[in-house]
Amino acid sequence: QVQLVxxxxxxxxxxxxxxxxxxxxxxxxxxxxxxxxxxxxGKEREFVAHITWQGDNTYYSDSVKGRFTISRDxxxxxxxxxxxxxxxxxxxxxxxxxVNPTWCRDSDCYTQKSKYDYWGQGTPVTVSS
Numbered sequence: 417q418v419q420l421v422x423x424x425x426x427x428x429x430x431x432x433x434x435x436x437x438x439x440x441x442x443x444x445x446x447x448x449x450x451x452x453x454x455x456x457x458g459k460e461r462e463f464v465a466h467i468t469w470q471g472d473n474t475y476y477s478d479s480v481k482g483r484f485t486i487s488r489d490x491x492x493x494x495x496x497x498x499x500x501x502x503x504x505x506x507x508x509x510x511x512x513x514x515v516n517p518t519w520c521r522d523s524d525c526y527t528q529k530s531k532y533d534y535w536g537q538g539t540p541v542t543v544s545s
Contacts, residue, residue, distance in 0.1 A: 418442040418534045422512050425539030428502055432543075436497040438512030438536055446490040449517040452497045453529055454508035455538075461511065463527040465497060469517050475526070479505070502543045509538040 424436040438450070449469045455461040465486040466475045474486050485498040495512055513532035520531050 418514070420512050420514065420534055420536035422510065422536045422539040425510060425541045427542040427544060430503055430543055430545045432502050433498070433500045434502065434541060436499070436510055436512075436539060436541075438495040438497075440493045440495070440512075440514065440534075442493070442514070442534070445493045447517075448514045448533075449520065449526065450486075450488060450495045451513050451515065451526055451532060452486060452495075453511045453513060454506075454541075455511070456505075456508040459508075461529055463529070464510070466523075466526045467495065475523055477527075499541075502541075504543050504545045507541060507543045509540050511538045512536040 419441040420438055422438045428434055447469050451466040452464040453461050454464050463477050464480055467486045467488055471488050483501045488495045514534040515532045520526050525531050
C-alpha cells in the first residue's frame with residue numbers, strides 16, 4: 417500500500433520561506449517521478465513542480481519558477497519543495513504526487529494531475545500580507 421504524507425505547511429508572512437516535505441511509504445520510490453500540485457481556495461488543483469526519478473531534471477510552472485525548488489532524497493524516500501519569496505497568491509493546499517515515468521516523460525504529461533498514480537492528503541500554506 418502506497419502512502420504519501422506531506423508536512424511543513426503553515427502560515428507565513430509575504431516574502432517569507434517554507435520547506436514542504438513529502439515522505440513516501442512505497443517500494444521502488446527511486447523509480448518514480450514526483451510532482452507538487454496546489455489548490456488555492458475555490459480554485460482547481462494546479463501543477464507546481466516536477467522532478468524526474470533520477471533527480472536530474474526539474475520543471476516548474478511559470479508562477480513559481482525562480483522562487484521554488486523541488487528536490488528529492490532517495491535514501492529517505494522524501495521529496496521536498498523549498499519555497500522562497502512567498503506571495504499571497506501562493507496560499508493553497510499543497511499536494512505531493514507520484515507518477516510512473518515509464519509512460520509519463522514530458523511536460524505535456526507530468527503537468528496533468530490525471531496522470532499521477534498516488535497522492536498525499538495535502539498540507540495547507542497560508543501567506544499573509
